[in-house]
Amino acid sequence: MSNREVTTLSSEETIRCGRELGAQLAPPVLILLCGDLGAGKTTLTKGIVSGLEAAGEEEVTSPTFTLVHKYGGEARVYHVDLYRIDGARDLDTLGLEDLFAEPAVVIVEWAEKLTLRADWPVVRIRLEHAGEDARRISVTDADNILRSSRNQTDSR
Ligand code: ADP
Ligand code: MG
Numbered sequence: 243m244s245n246r247e248v249t250t251l252s253s254e255e256t257i258r259c260g261r262e263l264g265a266q267l268a269p270p271v272l273i274l275l276c277g278d279l280g281a282g283k284t285t286l287t288k289g290i291v292s293g294l295e296a297a298g299e300e301e302v303t304s305p306t307f308t309l310v311h312k313y314g315g316e317a318r319v320y321h322v323d324l325y326r327i328d329g330a331r332d333l334d335t336l337g338l339e340d341l342f343a344e345p346a347v348v349i350v351e352w353a354e355k356l357t358l359r360a361d362w363p364v365v366r367i368r369l370e371h372a373g374e375d376a377r378r379i380s381v382t383d384a385d386n387i388l389r390s391s392r393n394q395t396d397s398r
Contacts, residue, residue, distance in 0.1 A: 319348075
């Protein structure tokens, strides 16, 4: 497993960080985003979706009310927000398992509420306020699907 942590000092920097992540992703993958309101989950998602070339960052908005947004490009990308979901029964009504019918990139905000288990590779990302416009972004790449500066040289 590989872990990394960065602190960004502006939303632009968080978007850039997301873009770098997105460029390394290929379906199927589940991205779990955890962190408080305003921590930057949607902002990071703008970068991830644009890095995947599935939509422009300005097209990515919070699916707080619609709960699921779909973006398309070469990769099918779903952006889910569970903020308003209250309990397992509520979650069931969303039919999230349908998103896993075909390989996709599924990005979930408020992933701490997700009970569903997919056997897809998972990247967990925790975002935390670190004062003013600073945000600490911790990435846990349990399935080793991201490049790291360490193994970049020996990948072929
Ligand atoms: P969440 O989806 O986690 O609730 P958002 O991405 O919607 O959070 O909102 C983050 C807010 O914080 C935005 O208003 C953004 O402009 C602001 N912000 C300030 N600094 C940063 C940063 N370093 N990274 C991300 N967002 C930041
Ligand atoms: Mg959000």
